[in-house]
Amino acid sequence: MSHEKEEVIMEAKHVTRRFLSSDKEVFTACSDVSLTLYKGKTLGIAGESGCGKSTFLRMLTLLDTPDKGEILYRGQDITKLKGEKRRQIRQHIQMVFQDPSASFHPKMKVRDIICEPLLNFKRISPKEKEEAARKLLEMVELPEDFSGRYPHSMSGGQKQRVAIARAIALEPEVIVMDEATSALDVSVQKNMIELIVRLQKEKQTAIVFVAHDLALVQSFAHEIAVMRQGEIVEKLPAEKLVSDAKHPYTRMLLESGFSLSGSPEIVS
Amino acid sequence: MKRFKATKYAVFLTFAVCAILIILAAVFAPVLCAGKSPVDAELADALLPPDSHHWFGTDQLGRDVFARVIYGARITLSAALAVVAIIFVLGTLLGILAGYFGGIMDAVIMRFSDMMVSFPGMVLAIAVAGISGASIKNAVIAVSFVSWTKYARLARSLVAKIRHSDYVQAAVVAGSRQWYILTRYMLPAVLPTLVVTAATDIGSMILELAGLSFLGFGAQPPAPEWGLMLNEGRPHMQTASWLMVFPGLAIFLVVLVFNFLGDSLRDVLDVRKE
Numbered sequence: 001m002s003h004e005k006e007e008v009i010m011e012a013k014h015v016t017r018r019f020l021s022s023d024k025e026v027f028t029a030c031s032d033v034s035l036t037l038y039k040g041k042t043l044g045i046a047g048e049s050g051c052g053k054s055t056f057l058r059m060l061t062l063l064d065t066p067d068k069g070e071i072l073y074r075g076q077d078i079t080k081l082k083g084e085k086r087r088q089i090r091q092h093i094q095m096v097f098q099d100p101s102a103s104f105h106p107k108m109k110v111r112d113i114i115c116e117p118l119l120n121f122k123r124i125s126p127k128e129k130e131e132a133a134r135k136l137l138e139m140v141e142l143p144e145d146f147s148g149r150y151p152h153s154m155s156g157g158q159k160q161r162v163a164i165a166r167a168i169a170l171e172p173e174v175i176v177m178d179e180a181t182s183a184l185d186v187s188v189q190k191n192m193i194e195l196i197v198r199l200q201k202e203k204q205t206a207i208v209f210v211a212h213d214l215a216l217v218q219s220f221a222h223e224i225a226v227m228r229q230g231e232i233v234e235k236l237p238a239e240k241l242v243s244d245a246k247h248p249y250t251r252m253l254l255e256s257g258f259s260l261s262g263s264p265e266i267v268s
Numbered sequence: 269m270k271r272f273k274a275t276k277y278a279v280f281l282t283f284a285v286c287a288i289l290i291i292l293a294a295v296f297a298p299v300l301c302a303g304k305s306p307v308d309a310e311l312a313d314a315l316l317p318p319d320s321h322h323w324f325g326t327d328q329l330g331r332d333v334f335a336r337v338i339y340g341a342r343i344t345l346s347a348a349l350a351v352v353a354i355i356f357v358l359g360t361l362l363g364i365l366a367g368y369f370g371g372i373m374d375a376v377i378m379r380f381s382d383m384m385v386s387f388p389g390m391v392l393a394i395a396v397a398g399i400s401g402a403s404i405k406n407a408v409i410a411v412s413f414v415s416w417t418k419y420a421r422l423a424r425s426l427v428a429k430i431r432h433s434d435y436v437q438a439a440v441v442a443g444s445r446q447w448y449i450l451t452r453y454m455l456p457a458v459l460p461t462l463v464v465t466a467a468t469d470i471g472s473m474i475l476e477l478a479g480l481s482f483l484g485f486g487a488q489p490p491a492p493e494w495g496l497m498l499n500e501g502r503p504h505m506q507t508a509s510w511l512m513v514f515p516g517l518a519i520f521l522v523v524l525v526f527n528f529l530g531d532s533l534r535d536v537l538d539v540r541k542e
Contacts, residue, residue, distance in 0.1 A: 088443075102435060103438050104435050105453060
């Protein structure tokens with residue numbers, strides 16, 4: 001792997017997060033996870049449900065704090081930040097949530113949703129909201145008259161585009177996507193990936209894309225990490241995934257995906 | 269569907285108009301009573317049955333019962349509304365804080381509220397009256413003291429339900445300040461339920477305060493207060509039933525209107541916007 005020329009944006013070093021379950025048992029959601037994000041590159045994280053992907057993302061976005069290890073944003077450990085400093089860091093790290101129907105205030109219009117981050121950091125005045133919303137909607141290929149609508153009157157794909165518009169509003173250096181396409185139809189998924197790839201090229205954003213579908217991640221990520229039971233079992237450049245994957249779990253994930261080219265084994 | 273919606277609004281409007289009429293009656297009591305005083309005694313006219321001059325008759329001191337009932341609405345309504353306003357604001361605030369911040373804040377607020385519910389309202393009111401004297405103000409304080417917990421509990425559970433939802437987390441990631449999340453996300457989520465609870469509570473607070481006054485721990489003579497009037501009329505129940513019938517009827521009607529108002533408000537507010 002050659003990362004010499006690439007600019008490091010974020011780095012997770014030996015991050016561990018444990019939870020105490022109700023019967024006093026310790027459950028380790030993330031164990032010694034170390035990953036690096038580079039400018040303009042996509043890191044895909046694959047693994048089955050409950051493997052600790054989401055916990056890791058929550059720590060990257062400062063929604064949770066690791067028990068051990070550090071998360072560096074441009075060399076600064078952000079897990080120790082408090083209050084206003086912590087809030088200020090948020091403009092560089094944005095997130096797209098998994099369930100588009102649950103990630104918006106039910107009584108906010110699209111324009112208020114996508115301009116909220118801008119208003120929070122006083123990037124625009126309330127008067128400039130309409131104009132900013134129009135630009136953002138254009139970037140995610142939604143008609144501008146959507147700005148006056150409520151998300152619950154929109155389709156899943158449209159909602160997720162609104163979520164992406166909100167995430168790119170602050171022009172963050174890192175966007176974290178937690179199963180951002182898994183709630184969508186396959187055809188819509190493809191459009192969404194194309195949009196993400198285009199936006200990444202334009203803004204040179206580092207993206208962390210988490211999914212349980214290895215094939216989907218592989219289709220556009222630059223590097224892929226496979227997670228299992230809280231640990232990174234294998235980390236590979238995407239183009240070498242099929243040829244170089246050694247860990248039996250990675251191989252299993254590779255083989256478990258449905259494929260159109262394969263013969264219908266289940267039927268026979 | 270549309271028709272059902274229209275009916276709901278019609279029902280709500282009907283009771284809202286009734287409630288407003290009651291409040292207007294209290295405000296314009298002097299006009300309604302044509303200058304009759306609710307407190308001036310006229311012993312020569314004592315215990316007159318209802319007639320065209322004294323619509324609801326007179327009491328043992330010759331005071332016009334109609335005037336006393338109308339003026340009574342002032343005390344009863346302002347006291348009940350004061351209680352509801354106090355417990356609504358206090359309970360909602362503490363409940364949202366407990367639910368949002370959790371941890372120590374939650375533990376302190378909720379244990380304090382547990383302590384409060386373990387007092388029967390009446391007993392506490394009697395204690396307060398014993399310490400600082402019986403008055404309508406002290407009754408309001410005593411009732412508020414034990415009643416805010418319901419609002420705190422409701423607000424807390426509603427906030428706890430959405431506290432970790434994606435859209436609140438998304439607001440955090442978007443860099444929202446805590447105050448903004450509390451006022452723009454938490455408050456709107458609890459408000460409809462709590463407003464309905466408050467509206468339904470007006471009726472029960474009227475009853476509670478009237479009960480305290482009846483027992484002598486609330487309003488003091490010669491104030492025209494419905495609970496107190498019931499108590500004053502009690503010795504004359506056999507001979508001058510109007511002394512109890514009209515204040516009782518007033519309590520009954522006002523509580524009924526406010527209860528229905530609360531119920532119809534619930535139906536109206538439950539409609540999801542759009």
